[in-house]
Amino acid sequence: MADLNVRSDAVDVEQIMKGIRARIREKRGADYTEAELQQLATVKLEKFLDPKSVRSDLVEQFRKSVVVPPAPNFEFGETTLYETHRGAISAIRKLFKPLLKLFFNPDKITSALHIQSQVNTQTEQRLRRMEERERLSYELLHNLTVELTRIGIEVHNLKMRAESLSSRMDFDERRARAFEAHTEAQRVAEPRRQMEARHAEPRHAETQRPPQEQQRSAEAPRTDGGVSVASGGGPQPSQGPRGDGGRRRRRRRRRRPGQTFGDQQNQANAPGGPVGMAGAPADAGGAADDGGGDDGFDDDGGGNDGGADGGAESQ
Amino acid sequence: MKLAVVVQRYGADISGGAELHARYIAERLARHADVEVVTTCARDYITWKNELPAGEEKINGVTVRRFPVAHPRNTAEFGKLSHLVFEQPHSLNDELKWLEAEGPASPALTRHLQSVASAFDYFVFFSLRYYHAWHGARAVASKAVLVPTAERDPAMGLAIFAPVMRGARALMYNSFEERAMIDALSHRKGPGVVVGVGSAIPDRTQPWRFKKKFNVRRPFALYVGRIDENKGCAELFSHFERYSVMYPHGLDLVLIGSSVIPVPKHPRIRHLGFLSDEDKFDALTASDLLIMPSRYESLSMVALEAWALGKPVLANGFCDVLRGQCVRSNAGLYYESFEEFAEGLFLLDSTGPLGEVLGRNGRDFFRRHYSWTVIERKYLEMFDRLKREPVPELEPLPGFFARRTRNLPPGAKVIAAVPSGPAV
Numbered sequence: 001m002a003d004l005n006v007r008s009d010a011v012d013v014e015q016i017m018k019g020i021r022a023r024i025r026e027k028r029g030a031d032y033t034e035a036e037l038q039q040l041a042t043v044k045l046e047k048f049l050d051p052k053s054v055r056s057d058l059v060e061q062f063r064k065s066v067v068v069p070p071a072p073n074f075e076f077g078e079t080t081l082y083e084t085h086r087g088a089i090s091a092i093r094k095l096f097k098p099l100l101k102l103f104f105n106p107d108k109i110t111s112a113l114h115i116q117s118q119v120n121t122q123t124e125q126r127l128r129r130m131e132e133r134e135r136l137s138y139e140l141l142h143n144l145t146v147e148l149t150r151i152g153i154e155v156h157n158l159k160m161r162a163e164s165l166s167s168r169m170d171f172d173e174r175r176a177r178a179f180e181a182h183t184e185a186q187r188v189a190e191p192r193r194q195m196e197a198r199h200a201e202p203r204h205a206e207t208q209r210p211p212q213e214q215q216r217s218a219e220a221p222r223t224d225g226g227v228s229v230a231s232g233g234g235p236q237p238s239q240g241p242r243g244d245g246g247r248r249r250r251r252r253r254r255r256r257p258g259q260t261f262g263d264q265q266n267q268a269n270a271p272g273g274p275v276g277m278a279g280a281p282a283d284a285g286g287a288a289d290d291g292g293g294d295d296g297f298d299d300d301g302g303g304n305d306g307g308a309d310g311g312a313e314s315q
Numbered sequence: 316m317k318l319a320v321v322v323q324r325y326g327a328d329i330s331g332g333a334e335l336h337a338r339y340i341a342e343r344l345a346r347h348a349d350v351e352v353v354t355t356c357a358r359d360y361i362t363w364k365n366e367l368p369a370g371e372e373k374i375n376g377v378t379v380r381r382f383p384v385a386h387p388r389n390t391a392e393f394g395k396l397s398h399l400v401f402e403q404p405h406s407l408n409d410e411l412k413w414l415e416a417e418g419p420a421s422p423a424l425t426r427h428l429q430s431v432a433s434a435f436d437y438f439v440f441f442s443l444r445y446y447h448a449w450h451g452a453r454a455v456a457s458k459a460v461l462v463p464t465a466e467r468d469p470a471m472g473l474a475i476f477a478p479v480m481r482g483a484r485a486l487m488y489n490s491f492e493e494r495a496m497i498d499a500l501s502h503r504k505g506p507g508v509v510v511g512v513g514s515a516i517p518d519r520t521q522p523w524r525f526k527k528k529f530n531v532r533r534p535f536a537l538y539v540g541r542i543d544e545n546k547g548c549a550e551l552f553s554h555f556e557r558y559s560v561m562y563p564h565g566l567d568l569v570l571i572g573s574s575v576i577p578v579p580k581h582p583r584i585r586h587l588g589f590l591s592d593e594d595k596f597d598a599l600t601a602s603d604l605l606i607m608p609s610r611y612e613s614l615s616m617v618a619l620e621a622w623a624l625g626k627p628v629l630a631n632g633f634c635d636v637l638r639g640q641c642v643r644s645n646a647g648l649y650y651e652s653f654e655e656f657a658e659g660l661f662l663l664d665s666t667g668p669l670g671e672v673l674g675r676n677g678r679d680f681f682r683r684h685y686s687w688t689v690i691e692r693k694y695l696e697m698f699d700r701l702k703r704e705p706v707p708e709l710e711p712l713p714g715f716f717a718r719r720t721r722n723l724p725p726g727a728k729v730i731a732a733v734p735s736g737p738a739v
Contacts, residue, residue: 011645011669011672011673011676012645013641013642013645013647013648013673014642016648016662016669017648017649017655020648020655020659020662021655023658024652024654024655024658027654
């Protein structure tokens with residue numbers, strides 16, 4: 001007969017429990033069981049109660065819960081001095097009691113011993129109460145230490161959690177900034193693309209116009225955003241294919257490693273640098289197509305196209 | 316085949332774990348053999364007072380024969396002896412006195428077993444730790460089949476039990492963990508099998524009826540059983556109160572069973588008291604999961620019932636048996652700390668990712684291993700096997716002086732030395 005030993009394959013409880021424990025560890029830094037916590041608390045308790053100024057066996061003393069039996073006491077009355085279980089002796093003592101009183105005063109002794117007996121009882125009660133209080137103090141101290149340990153660990157875990165959250169927040173902020181920059185760039189690039197799409201059609205129509213008209217439009221000066229752009233006479237090499245079939249050649253100029261967009265602009269503005277910006281020689285209009293519109297994003301030379309097409313549109 | 320089921324208490328309204336187990340087994344085996352139950356007149360497992368009439372009666376078609384308990388339990392004496400045998404070096408005589416004090420001391424029951432030994436094929440004894448099982452199993456050792464229902468408690472570490480475990484014909488264990496513990500304690504070599512027990516699972520349940528009847532509107536986790544500190548309920552309340560703060564929209568806690576400790580007044584804890592079986596099964600179906608917070612269980616019948624109804628279980632991880640069952644069935648999670656408790660509840664919530672899958676596994680696990688056909692077959696096959704097995708010799712008790720020598724280790728120390736952990 002086979003004992004039951006079959007396990008379902010769909011889920012594995014042990015794996016799930018490992019996952020749970022890993023999550024808990026991640027959440028709170030360290031995973032302490034109640035027993036471990038108690039042990040830690042004990043260590044702390046010893047540490048607190050065992051400094052140099054305190055008795056080294058204090059913890060032991062506290063832990064000792066040996067109940068000391070009450071010390072024997074006595075009841076002392078007027079007749080205690082003369083008591084006996086033997087009848088004859090009792091009678092003789094009673095007979096000679098006045099004689100005894102003649103030599104000294106036993107009542108004083110009786111009274112003193114009676115008071116002493118009461119004092120003993122009261123002291124005993126007081127001692128019991130103190131013992132009770134000591135036990136309570138130890139329990140209180142113990143519980144406080146356990147709580148303190150628990151709180152200490154919790155504070156430690158919270159610190160770790162705060163650190164973890166702070167690093168996550170930093171990461172999220174950086175990520176958000178990167179997204180914002182990307183979105184902004186897209187927002188800037190989008191109208192250009194739309195404009196180009198709109199201009200692609202007239203540009204195509206332009207190629208159908210008579211050559212004289214084309215020349216006129218090419219010669220006409222234009223103003224584009226306050227920057228005077230002069231196009232070169234006749235079709236530029238880069239414009240050749242457009243005239244052929246409307247296909248535009250995409251070119252992208254990459255920055256050199258370590259070079260920024262500002263550097264590129266400075267280079268363009270510098271004498272002998274890339275042309276196409278203000279002050280560039282007019283015969284270098286074709287080259288301006290390459291450099292003028294490159295802003296670091298994937299662009300197809302919109303600056304120059306705009307200049308040329310704008311000129312055509314202004315006709 | 317004629318069988319006698321011997322148990323400390325018996326009755327249709329007695330719902331203790333081992334007693335219910337014995338009743339189910341007796342009623343099921345009655346379909347295959349002539350079964351008679353031998354028990355005491357006690358109803359209360361603490362005092363063992365004679366409350367039921369001695370003599371014969373029929374319960375659900377099974378003959379029940381009751382014998383009076385000689386004396387009720389003296390709790391002060393029992394406590395003193397328990398402290399002695401569990402915590403201090405002691406003698407075998409001390410252990411025998413402890414057994415007598417624990418009860419239910421019914422010499423009449425033992426005498427009856429001896430007198431009818433030849434009339435029965437086997438005697439099935441439930442709960443080894445009690446007087447009736449120890450004395451009974453010694454009286455008819457050659458026909459004794461033990462269902463020890465042993466938990467990992469110091470009583471099992473007492474020296475009087477190991478010879479009885481070795482001398483019995485067969486042991487019917489409730490779990491692999493129980494078998495591992497008994498093997499370690501007794502070094503037994505004879506036949507034994509992990510059986511457990513089935514349950515009277517209804518074909519149809521009505522969760523909506525339960526919700527309407529008890530005005531339960533929110534999803535809830537269920538606890539069924541005695542609400543007692545020994546059952547881990549104090550820890551359960553503490554964990555749940557913290558959980559309810561962490562998860563304001565999480566599960567509620569519904570408790571079914573009589574309470575020994577006060578139930579905290581909390582808006583998300585409902586105590587419904589002792590309910591009928593019908594209500595209990597409806598509640599199980601209506602719940603999201605069952606919580607078993609007890610650290611000491613030899614077999615949780617209510618956990619098996621939850622699995623039978625396709626509900627996952629969240630068990631106390633310190634209980635080897637429950638933990639082992641959760642792992643073997645892949646139908647429950649376990650916790651050893653509050654954090655694990657909260658995570659477990661979150662995962663097993665019906666809206667969570669796991670509850671349904673684990674519940675399905677549980678149903679499958681119950682069907683394969685705890686359905687009545689499987690249980691009955693295991694018992695019947697064991698009785699068949701015993702016909703071929705040799706009868707072991709029962710070790711006699713030591714002599715007068717040896718019994719009085721205080722050289723036995725404390726029960727708690729013995730049980731602590733036994734390897735623990737789930738058997739997976």
